[in-house]
Amino acid sequence: MSGAGRRRTRSRKPRGASRVGERFEAVVGPVAHGGHCVVRLGPPDSRVVFVRHAIPGERVVLEITEGTDGDRFWRGDAVEVLEPSPDRVSPPCPYAGPGRCGGCDFQHVDLARQRALKADVVSEQLRRLAGLDVEVVVEAVPGDDHGLRWRTRQRYVPLPGGGRGMRKHRSHDVVPVETCLIEAPELSDHVALGRTFEVADGGFWQVHPGAPDMLVGTVLEMLRPRPGERCLDLYAGVGLFAAFLLEAVGESGRVVAIEGDPAASALSATNCPGVEVRAGGVADVLAAPPPDGSVDEPFDLVVLDPPREGARRPVVEAVVARAPRAVAYVACDPAALARDLATFAELGYELRELRAFDLFPMTHHVECVALLEPAGR
Template identity: 45%
Template sequence: MNGKPDWTGRLLEVEVGPVAHGGHCVARYEGRVVFVRHALPGEVVVAEVTEDGGGGFCRADAVEVRTAAPGRVAPPCPLADMARGRDRCGGCDWQHASGETQRELKSAVVTEQLKRIAGIDLPVRVRELPGGLLRWRTRARVAVDRGGRAGFRAHRSHRVVPAEDCPITVAEAIQDVTSRRWRPGSEVEVAADSADQVHVTAHDRRRGGRRVSRQVRGSGVAHEEAAGRTWELAAQGFWQVHVAAADTFAAVVSRMAAAPEGGVAWDLYGGVGLFAAGLAEQVGPTGSVLLVESSRRAVEDAVSNLRDLPQVEFRAGTAEDVVRDEGLPSPDVVVLDPPRKGAGREVAEAVCAHRPSRIVHVACDPAALARDVGLFVEGGYRLVEIEAFDAFPMTHHVECIALLERVDQP
């Protein structure tokens, strides 16, 4: 025995405190921190401890509400019902909160992360995207249990919770998958595009851990409409999952970037070219845009999508590798849309060394955003503006677009 407490399975009555990053709220019990899911600030709940490593905190799920907060609502999905206990789907964090409450919680998280990590006191308001809280998700990954039933994993677990539907996912994208049996232990990716085509790809794990993918439905090439253009890309490649996100984000990035005519712009982690298209229009035929993307298939799609914009140059490689190229022309503006972990110090320092007038940072994780913003501030920039969007309703995720400007420019 190591003498550390193990409360796993215990029921604790706690008064719920503030929201924290990650889809839970903070409570305290007998001097320890309890991270409680499926609760809201100000509530009194009975929480069952689900994980306890014996340190200063443990994790728990609310299983009974003694005093409810005004923003609590009945979850629209039966897999999020409190009566299911640990057998709840782990995909959604806030189905028990109204839309307004969800956005308030996310606003608080973004504001707190900026202050705690980057030392920036800037209140942030998360805005709603068109379409409401349900049927917004066009892409999803579904797990398959040992019986061949499709579903979603429980929170912080590999266990599959079988599902018939997912109310945040567009109906035509999910019901065809959940209504049939699959190879046990496989995963299924589904994507519904702007042309009303559904693409389904199964990923099977064979002996020796080898992954075999097969196209089950659709051509595997998605057709999207956004930013006044038509896009073709691998159906399982990266595209914004919210039906209204691509248009909205492209407009905000272009406004913040304001690349000068004849200027130079970088689009790091550029995907299939959504942001590069707007930058190319701004710099015009006498300017240049460098699109950097690590996925070779995405670069191939970007070349095809932007073939009418010869001012765009494409580099297949990691941002870390490309920005070290001393022969690159220094940009007037840099747009970054890194993965969830953020850009990191190496990329941030390389960008700052080129001294662009503006940096536009797109982030889907508030903590990663705050870390990157802090690095840019160290490098001589100031945070001017943040626009935040509830691009992932019912979950704790939030999309932020930040504008930074060089401090020493006129």
Template identity: 50%
Template sequence: MTPPGADLTVGDEVVVDVGPVAHGGHCVARHEGRVIFVRHTIPGERVRARITEGGEGDRFLRADAVEILTASEHRVPVRCPVAGPGLCGGCDLQHVSTAHQRVLKAEVVAEQLSRLGRVDREVVVEPLADEDGLRYRTRVEVAVGEGGGSPFVGLRRHRSHDLVPIEDCPIAHPRVGEGIAAAAEDARGRELTGIAAVDVVAASAEEDVVLVEVPADGRTERITVRERVATRAGERELTVDARGFWQVHVDAPRAFVEAVLEAAAIEPGDRVLDLYAGVGLLSLPLAEATGPDGQLIAVESDDLALAHLEANLAAQPQALAVAGRVDDLLGVPRKSRRRDKRSRPPARSHLLPPTADVIVLDPPRTGAGRGVVEALVAMRPRCLVYVACDPAALGRDTGTLGELGYELRGLRALDAFPMTHHVECVATFEPPSGRP
């Protein structure tokens, strides 16, 4: 017997009542027992949803809301002409008031911590300095395409390689907006032949916007830009590759440095680890906080970022930049590594100390993982500060830390990506006594 709703397929439309927000920029709805993740909705709405992915046998379906039958009080007109079903996939929450976006993100963080981390905690997402969620992004990559015989620059549709042409982006910093317009003009003039994408970068310590042309093979000219970060603890200037990783919200570098320094509570003479350090946004102020009698060890695996990290820490004799993957240096076997009875786990690097007073880590979206977390706890830090870009990864690693005796003592959630479902968290973990 075919279960109810099993015959739904791509293109079908159904009327559904929208349930809670879910991690990933959509809300949960059900139709005759089938779970449907519906974009462009708000909990409590009634919508007509068009199936965009999935079919018989799939655990769930994906859909877009193509008609709002009963609207939420928090629904607002979208602030971008290419935001909506079938259009640009960059902004999930353009249709939600900026204040309520933060409420929804807080619900997601709290749910992931409870379900995966077994920690119940009220979460408040803090706004950063932006124009009501607009004009904050200092880096945007636009792809180069051609339609109807006319070249253009654009952004990709949701879960697609297809492009939506643009002349501007409402979440882009005004200087980046000017750069996008210039790239669009270059495309129309056929000056981007052979170019797959253009990175538009407005670095805070540079007068001019940088446009980095990316050929199809990805090999670009290396351009160094300077970023200035002004915090309560002072102003610092760092170098970074124009295409390298840097927090894209114009206010995020300041907010992250201040949040981490407050959470870490570094004391002069401390030994501090900064893992997944990048170019040293956190490493430099952490090194300064340890003082001449302390030690800061920063770990980074990307060669280009490492070169900038070393340069940015050059004036701090108590700081050491270490090249390598965090898991490898800690002696943690990689999950993807094929092993047999003759293989051995990687040896723990002698460059990492056996103990540390404070550990700061900013892992990739997949999180640190059990092996790395266990190795860090074995170093017996009095405080572990975890910067997380993914609530699910934070939830999983929170659960592991709890099993090992480290409690979640502090949490700040920062709205570093307004108009999208992304949220950044700074979580502080300590053993019950303050020292294991």
């Protein structure tokens, strides 16, 4: 189940009369970050509504699922499609749709159009938050079955009597399910480019079978590490990137892996003999002065693979202070990526290349890898 399916509706004081359950006919506007599209209602109910289960350009009847008279925007579902998009398809999963499982955002959309919508979101976030005009193509990744059967780690809600279910979008309510069509038939084997990694139970590993190979290959292709170079792997996890960086820079090079999760950090030492492992928050380790810290010096290459909220300014400043010739930024959230790219640009590092991958088909999530280099070089 995607992160979107596990969100809870926030409890807050109502700002006027509830509009939940009211229906409006409207034309659907552009896709927005978060798995929904923008609808602008006309007078007398002028309001932006973030609508799920729709496609840009469609005429739909939408039903308000969250919103009061005093809210700046409302949320809703497209419950009836009056003029469908040519890209609309029947969802392969019987649990997908308004009022059902919240794990998938785009099962009603043709797979190629799903990727185009994600590309639109990445482009819009980069333009709005970083001032960058970038043409984005979201690439398919081997390992799924036409967008299904890719999720190698799945969580269900146990139900009384031995059943299982999944939560509705932004809700505690549970929808009983028998089979999730995005769940992979096999568990992850934790292998990347032929190399096996040890991962703790419940520890982080990419859930799409093709993700490790694609991400490692892309990072190495962008950075082109050379023998003898010094590398920082930040938010290193169990050492996925560090292991291959060390192979590339050789015995004369140096790789330092920093990870805040103690279990993952310990496993990175096991998975990557020869890599220098530092356990602790990335910002804290980078800020530690010598002799407590041993990374307060120039590095040639940096890999950033931060959590959903991004690296943020203190880490970006610390990276730039080490004057790398290149930075590879692996991002699971385009808004966080765009904010950090704006900070890099302010500090003299330009976006040189960006690739986007469909590692989460049927959902709004997308993975990006960005290459940054000093401006003017």
